Amino acid sequence: TYMNSDQPGAPVIQLSKTGDLSYKIDVSVPANETARYAIYRSEDDVLDADTDKILDFIYTDQDFSYTDQLSGLQDFNGQYHYFVTTLSRFWIESPLSNSQLSDSVLSLPPTVVSTTPADSGLISIGSGLRIDFSKTMSGQSLDSLIHFSPAVNFEAAWGSDNKFITVSFPDLLAKAENYTVVIDSAITDVNGRLLDGNADSTEGDSYLFHFSTKGDDDIPPQLIAAYPPEGEKIDSEDIFTFWFNEPLLEDSISSDKIALYQGETFIDTKFFYRKSGEQSSLSIKATEALNPDTKYTLFLDSSLVDTAGNALTSMIVREYETSQWHHANTRKVDDFAAPAGWWQPSGSGSTTGILDSKTTWGFSKKAYIPGPNIKKSAYLKYSWDTGASAHLIREYLPPTDPKNIEFDSTYTMQVYIFGDGSGTLFRFAVDEYYDGKWQDTEVSQWITIDWIGWRLVEWKLTDPNSVGSWISSNEEITGNKFRMDSFQFDYVPGESAASGLVYLDEFRVVQKSNAPVGITERPGVPVEYTLGQNYPNPFNPVTTISYSVPQSGRVRLLVYDMQGREVVRLVDGFVTAGNHTVRFNGNKLASGSYIYRLETGEKVLTRKMLLIK
Incomplete structure (x- = not known):
């Protein structure tokens, strides 16, 4: 056994080739030392336990052998350097063992x-x-x-x-x-x-x-589901996802087909589209946090089409309302912009019931949260051994990793998950500190990943009904402080898919507050005169027109029919510098095209809109 600060002794290794693509490492451990041994492989002679690949961890007090079975699909075709270290129970690492050098490894041709x-x-x-x-x-x-x-x-x-x-x-x-x-x-x-x-x-x-x-296809795309559901209070940093029964034509998706409004105020958004097999999802997020206790309306234009050119049957309109809570304090755990110390799933002794070679954790640019963030996320590609008696993936973040921050129970844990609709289960796990030491692990209740696209998932630590069951002695959040243990996933026979792929982004802990916050109108003074395209367009019978003026003065906003006759005067008077919106109700007008015109002392701008009844 070791004291907290003792550095364990280094093992000794011997390497032998056992096949064209396999090498056996015989490890002699320090005498009478029960410990965890890390097996490393390096592509060069600069051996570094911080950067070289860890093949596995072995927990034992006996000499052992480990076989590195290469696939032949690795890009590397030089000579590998192997070495091993000892890790104490306090994760203090020994000096490196002696290193052993392989032959030039076989790299098969690509298929x-x-x-x-x-x-x-x-x-x-x-x-x-x-x-x-x-x-x-x-x-x-x-x-x-x-x-x-x-x-x-x-x-x-x-x-x-x-x-x-x-x-x-x-x-x-x-x-x-x-x-x-x-x-x-x-x-x-x-x-x-x-x-x-x-x-x-x-x-x-x-x-x-x-x-x-395909031959003739005249069936429009259908909306399977939307998240969050209408009527449910949403988080101020929530994301809106629409799940369709078929792929959309990506060229038909653009920012001018999406509009989020708070009353008559247009809210800037970003979107992320992804095809998932024969289905697809469109996720939308405001570029700034939404205001608490506020109603919003989201529009998706009916001109979105599938890959055969069939448009939606109608505009999609969803009403949402934020909860009274806003994020008073946000602490990032991992935005997955760069690799951290997350283990491979098979590295945890708690992981069971998986196909090791087909279950991996990594980082990707293929999916990300839309908005002003780094376009990268983490992913878990998994394959279950469906014949196993038990299943669990423990995606572990070591306590020594600098990203693993400590927090108390006033925080809520949040992560965005891009679901694969597989029915796989997900939960958080945290280490709990009390009586002067870290000595328990608590988990949240399982959540079924039954959606496709991005969704915000959270664990409110102050909710006693949110605690699940695993290895805790009391299944209660009673500690003085907490830290991340793992994301966990489970398979349900007969309900979950045998394999899948999920992405995770923007993992954080937040403190929420319902204290009043300052709410400002759209900030900044514009630098030029602009007249925005009305939204929605086409419309029936109400639409919103936005315009910007860089200096205060007389402004007129007029609507004309296609014969040049003025039909309504929306604005006619002094307007302060800034961004403005006005609603236009065409309930007394006939269907057809109309021109709207912004007139100032410096600029005249016009656009066309279509009223369909």
Whole structure:
């Protein structure tokens, strides 16, 4: 055993090659020392326990062996350096063991692991393609490496990690057509190895797959669900997500198709769209915190279309109301902009019932919270062993990690989760400090991930009914302070999917308050005259027009019919410098197009709007 400050002794290792892609590490541990041993692998001779890859942790008091079974899909094809350290119960690490050097490791040629759609799949005429590879590719120009029959005009680009290609079509594909795609054998990975198209471990083959396009499709996209549900008080930092039964045409989604209003005041928002299999989600978030105890209206324009060009049947309108609570104090735990010390799921002894090689934690730019933040998130890709008797993923953040802050029970834990609709369960777990030491772990109640898209999930520590059951002695939040233990996930036989992928972003703890806060109108004085497009447009019968004037003075805002006749005078008088909105009610006018015109001493601006009854 060790005292708190004692540094444990280092083990001694011996390396032997047991196969083309496997190495055995024999570890001799310090005598009579029960401890955790960290097994490291480095791609260079600068050995560093802070940055080199940890293969596994082994808890024992006996000499042991560990086999590193390589997949052959690693990008590295040089010589690995292996070393091991001892970790005391207080996570004090020993000096490094001696290092052992492997041969130059085998890196297999790249293969195509999947295509979207799958071979002989069916897509809409506005859809694109995706080709995923087994390895990191060289990122070479794709113009002459992808071939279509019949020939089409296409644009191909590498994904951010050079492991997949996306293909888009500037023009809609032909309806009810059969296509063949050939990925040329000249495409290479980062080591210069050619494509192994038929996956026989011999490079130099092309890869071929087929897909067909749908015939006539006149069915508009349907809204499956929306979050938050109407009638539920929402958080001031909440996110609005709309879940559709099919992919939308991304080019039809733009900021002018989305409008959030507080009364007549337009609220600036950002959006994030993502296709999820044959469905899709559109998530929207205000760029600033919403005001507490306030009503908002969110509009999605009916001109949003699916990949066949079918528009929504009508404009989507949702009414929301924030709770009386605002965020008085926010402390970031992890925004996932850079890797922290989060363990791989299999690194925790509490994790059970998973397929280790198919369950990973990492960081991605593929999904993120819309708004003025870094466009990156964490992800958990998981695969359950459905035949196991118990299941749990404990995604652990060590207490020694600088991101693992301490907080008390006046805080609420929050994280945004991009759900996969899998029915997988999620909860928070925290370490609890009382009687002068950290000695308990509490968990929240399980939440079922039954949604697709972003959603804000939280644990209010002051709510006694929110505490779940795991290894706690009393299942109560009674400690003096807390710190993060883990995100946890569970599988429910017959209800959860066997595998899935979720993203997490903006993990924080917040103190909420219902004390009055200052609420200001839209800040800043504009630098130029502007006349915004009315919203909604088309409208029936009420719409809102926004305009900005950089200096105070006489302003007129007039509405004309298409024959140039004035039908209403909305503004006519002195207006102070700033941003303004005005509502226009066309209930006494006939359906049709109208011109609205802003007149000042410096500028005249006009726009068109459409009234449909």
